[in-house]
Amino acid sequence: MTLLTPVARRRSWGLAALFLLPAIILFAIFTFYPFLENFKTALYQTAPYPGLPSKYVGLSQATSILSSSAFLQSLTSTFLFVVMVVPLGLLLGLALAVAANKTIKGIGIFRIIFSSTVVTSVAVGAIIFGTLMNPIVGLLPWLGINPNPPLLQSPTWALPAVAAIAIWQFLGLSFIVMLAGLQALPDDVLEAARVDGAGAWTVFWRVTVPMLSPTIFFGVVVGTIYAFQSFGQIDILIGQANAQQFHVNVLLYYIYQSVGGTNPDPGQAAVLSIALFVIIMVFTLLQLRFLERRVHYAGR
Amino acid sequence: MPVVEHSHVDAPPWWSNKRLRLLLRYALLSIGSLVIIIPIYLTVVNSLLIPSQLSQQPPPFFPTHPQWHTYPTAWNAGNMALYLRNSIIQTAIIVIGQLATSILAAFAFAFLEFPFKRTLFVVFLATLMIPFEVTVTQNLATITSLGWFNSFQGLTVPFLATGFGIFLLRQAFLSLPPELREASILDGYGNVRFLTRVVIPLARPAIAALAVFSFLASWNQYLWPLLVSGSNNKITTVQIGLKQLAATQLNQINVSLAGTVIAFLPLIILLVVFQKQLIRGLTAGSVK
Numbered sequence: 407m408t409l410l411t412p413v414a415r416r417r418s419w420g421l422a423a424l425f426l427l428p429a430i431i432l433f434a435i436f437t438f439y440p441f442l443e444n445f446k447t448a449l450y451q452t453a454p455y456p457g458l459p460s461k462y463v464g465l466s467q468a469t470s471i472l473s474s475s476a477f478l479q480s481l482t483s484t485f486l487f488v489v490m491v492v493p494l495g496l497l498l499g500l501a502l503a504v505a506a507n508k509t510i511k512g513i514g515i516f517r518i519i520f521s522s523t524v525v526t527s528v529a530v531g532a533i534i535f536g537t538l539m540n541p542i543v544g545l546l547p548w549l550g551i552n553p554n555p556p557l558l559q560s561p562t563w564a565l566p567a568v569a570a571i572a573i574w575q576f577l578g579l580s581f582i583v584m585l586a587g588l589q590a591l592p593d594d595v596l597e598a599a600r601v602d603g604a605g606a607w608t609v610f611w612r613v614t615v616p617m618l619s620p621t622i623f624f625g626v627v628v629g630t631i632y633a634f635q636s637f638g639q640i641d642i643l644i645g646q647a648n649a650q651q652f653h654v655n656v657l658l659y660y661i662y663q664s665v666g667g668t669n670p671d672p673g674q675a676a677v678l679s680i681a682l683f684v685i686i687m688v689f690t691l692l693q694l695r696f697l698e699r700r701v702h703y704a705g706r
Numbered sequence: 707m708p709v710v711e712h713s714h715v716d717a718p719p720w721w722s723n724k725r726l727r728l729l730l731r732y733a734l735l736s737i738g739s740l741v742i743i744i745p746i747y748l749t750v751v752n753s754l755l756i757p758s759q760l761s762q763q764p765p766p767f768f769p770t771h772p773q774w775h776t777y778p779t780a781w782n783a784g785n786m787a788l789y790l791r792n793s794i795i796q797t798a799i800i801v802i803g804q805l806a807t808s809i810l811a812a813f814a815f816a817f818l819e820f821p822f823k824r825t826l827f828v829v830f831l832a833t834l835m836i837p838f839e840v841t842v843t844q845n846l847a848t849i850t851s852l853g854w855f856n857s858f859q860g861l862t863v864p865f866l867a868t869g870f871g872i873f874l875l876r877q878a879f880l881s882l883p884p885e886l887r888e889a890s891i892l893d894g895y896g897n898v899r900f901l902t903r904v905v906i907p908l909a910r911p912a913i914a915a916l917a918v919f920s921f922l923a924s925w926n927q928y929l930w931p932l933l934v935s936g937s938n939n940k941i942t943t944v945q946i947g948l949k950q951l952a953a954t955q956l957n958q959i960n961v962s963l964a965g966t967v968i969a970f971l972p973l974i975i976l977l978v979v980f981q982k983q984l985i986r987g988l989t990a991g992s993v994k
Binding site: 437518532635637 | 742842925
């Protein structure tokens, strides 16, 4: 800024420091410090009795946790959960957005309904569907769905059932993102394709979807993060005692049990936290690599 | 699925009939709506049933003898009033805090000159790469050592700064016309008056979008409140309260569902009122 004198510029430094300090302090204490501290804590084994100091064990704790069958099962459950929730949630959201992307009578109400699950919390979603899936409530038996063991107590069906709840909840966000993407598409290109005589189906897959790819990419990233963060439904509907037995002990729930609960194990929690970070990073980088290459940015 | 209109001249297929396609679209919209609404509708119905009706087949699709008392029961015995109060306090502190830290930091990045500006901005962006879940273990230890376990400080302080909010507002501030800055300097405005009289009023849409986004994120928090709340309900939020209320015994399901409706209803009203801001907050970054 050429209008500023040197004195004014130095005053601007002071003001900048003042304005940035709150955020810097908060990030330092609650983001960077705990993140880095994980790498140290992971090297110490928590004492079997509370009150005793933890013991330095180097990498042996990490290797034994990461090769344990509990961890591998947790990893499988997490992966299956993400694979079920993200593509289905995005596809259904896109279908709803396509249907709602036209100014016809009453469309505002439909759009509010489709967006509405975005305001449901995990607890609300869990209780709504936990009740409907409860075998003593009449709905499922009446529909002829009466598996034994019940849905949420079955090692096979508990994870898909929880994923279905997460998809329902993700639908609102997925719809909002997809509709915003569709509405931002330039009309002239779609119009040109139509004038060229392309059918609706062809225009959708050959023109709309490629032009929508930045939005879809954003949806995949947001959806993956959402799916990795989900564990509330599992905590409310299945609980710590049964999570492992019913194959729903996703990584974040595993971390939660190491942090809270009656026997907190910071060493194990740190190892699992680093694993979660690495997995999310790898997922994000893979998405960047494989999807971004196909993403078509209009006008860039 | 016909999505876009097109005009064939020769022998249009049956579905290109305009009215039929409109009908098909409404049919699709209605099916989608039912998928969303039926679970919510049944939750309201079930909250009003006599417990023994819950296991009937076919299930009652309308409360023939509505048990309105389940709502006051959930409100009083289920502590919903206390949980709602706690959630409101928690959310208010986080939203106000995030707005304050984001506006200040974004202003510095957008309008002020200082050393290491670029580096610092990259450091701030890096916070977006570290999910909060990865830091809970140590954060719980930090909060406990500060003596903030089971307190509103412990519940809220870790969330008072947000890399997303700073990034969002910086973009909004930078998109304001640069002449405003020069004009305000010529008018003798200092930085603070420029911020409060020009930038904040003009960037109101982006600030509102951030407010709605952080409201939703903090209201629906589950992991951290679960870890940091003690057993005496002092700071128990609605989400954690619902977990306690979630009952599997038949004779309590209606009360637990009434509590769920109480927790859900205010947010539906907010969605209808603040739809535009919410959508702007949620899609920031998706279309660019």
